[in-house]
Amino acid sequence: MGTHVIKMPDIGEGIAEVELSQWHVKVGDLVVEDQVLADVMTDKAMVDIPSPVHGKVIALGGQPGEVMAVGSVLISIEVEGAGNLKESAAPAPVAAKEPPAAAKVEAVVESKPAAAAAPRPAPACQGPMVAREADERPLASPAVRKHALDLGIQLRLVRGTGPAGRVLHEDLDAYLAQGQTNASAPAAAAYAQRHDEEQIPVIGMRRKIAQRMQDATQRAAHFSYVEEIDVTAIEELRAHLNEKHGASRGKLTLLPFLVRALVVALRDFPQMNARYDDEAQVITRLGAVHVGVATQSDVGLMVPVVRHAEARSLWDSAAEISRLANAARNGKASRDELSGSTITLTSLGALGGIVSTPVLNLPEVAIVGVNKIVERPMVVKGQVVIRKMMNLSSSFDHRVVDGMDAALFIQAIRGLLEQPATLFVE
Structure with a gap:
């Protein structure tokens, strides 16, 4: 086994540093070539950073909201064979008109059936419900989080079918269809006291x-x-x-x-x-x-x-x-x-x-x-x-x-x- 180190790419136009906005993977995840690993934020635009290799994530180089210099270590991936002993920059960021990451990952998997020895993400379990740790924050857009809150759904219990397990609006619908919510609870539950809080870092586009x-x-x-x-x-x-x-x-x-x-x-x-x-x-x-x-x-x-x-x-x-x-x-x-x-x-x-x-x-x-x-x-x-x-x-x-x-x-x-x-x- 070897290690492939990906550096923060040069996005161009003289940009010396960018903000790490969101990870789409975590340590231990299996990734495939062209799968989106992270989103980074320039002055105005959000840019996807794809993976150039198949492998297993062994280290992340920063936290969401952190400003990282071009050329700094973004992520380390364990790969088959000797790996890339020379640290390399990430491939060119995904252009605005390229297809969605999910479609690209599917295309890669279909076009390389012979590469069975390369690590692949484990197949997703069927069903809309999944168990996560209480403090684990699932990937989801702000609109999906608000929709889940309005529906009374605990987002950590919903299986995400989007790229890197991102929870989509369709996943919330599937969760509701399975009867996993408290929708049939007495109307009085709507008047119960709430003491929950959520801290949302002001990062990325919102910053x-x-x-x-x-x-x-x-x-x-x-x-x-x-x-x-x-x-x-x-x-x-x-x-x-x-x-x-x-x-x-x-x-x-x-x-x-x-x-x-x-x-x-x-x-x-x-x-x-x-x-x-x-x-x-x-x-x-x-x-x-x-x-x-x-x-x-x-x-x-x-x-x-x-x-x-x-x-x-x-x-x-x-x-x-x-x-x-x-x-x-x-x-x-x-x-x-x-x-x-x-x-x-x-x-x-x-x-x-x-x-x-x-x-x-x-x-x-x-x-x-x-x-x-x-x-x-x-x-x-x-x-x-x-x-x-x-x-x-x-x-x-x-x-x-x-x-x-x-x-x-x-x-x-x-x-x-x-x-x-x-x-x-x-």
Whole structure:
């Protein structure tokens, strides 16, 4: 038997250290080639670190939340034969468009049936329930943990079928189907006192989000401006376009129309499409409109970037927004896809509420927040009619943007959305 030592890889772009976000294996686990061993966090992007060999994990080089230098020992794996006596860096991190780790592991196992002598993970036991130590924390996303808590399920009792034993939403459903929960307990149990606590380390993406939000609120002079918009006409246009072209070009949401409105309005308000370097005291106004679209994922808020929105049609913008949102939610968005925005659009869709106060995405100077659409009685030409209304709740950096300019900018967007033909008049 030999030992294969994997070092923290060089992820590129001059990064000297990264944060170890999560282990997908533990000491004693059998792993196969290309199986994801760990997640590491750069400035914005989460990166998978795969295994270059088959073997057994004998040592881990750090704890989740630890910042590790490039080239430091990440993990040691016991392998058949003499092993790799020379310490080696981990293989290239998994690219954003590569298939999920689980699919890759399955492909490796199927393509190498002759390598029977190599260690393989023990086959998973059937059934949704598994016994773990009381202090053992199973792998699961924050969304799955919350779902389990809402259902009253002890996560340590649920067998995970995801990569490295990760517990999925489907595993919770299987657990419920087996009747392993306390669902039939008397209703009075819902009122029982609880004294449990859970400490959740602020690491990985959540740490980056916390740092950026704190930095933004401490450095920028935020002010917000809220305006009401009648979106009846543009919603009618959207419905018409979807009915006529939805099957061939894809369905349109309101977001690509908002992106188009930003692009057109910024022609008259270039000071909004800017970055402010407060250390150098320099404002950079950009001709290109790179729109950040705030997207919620299991690991927290991410902002993938629709590049050169000024050169995109409605359907091109819609397709790019959808592609980037899926990549962000699946943890596959690349570093380039999560950086370089010039202005940000944030929306919670149907959960958008009436008013919000978005936090700037520094070093940008403006962020446009979209609230939910509601039907309300409005007075139009002396008559009370039902209209679809929506608020825009937007924030600006008062160090760079004057209040009057901010108000005029949002009013320009309002005019474009209320008279949607003007979005396409050159």
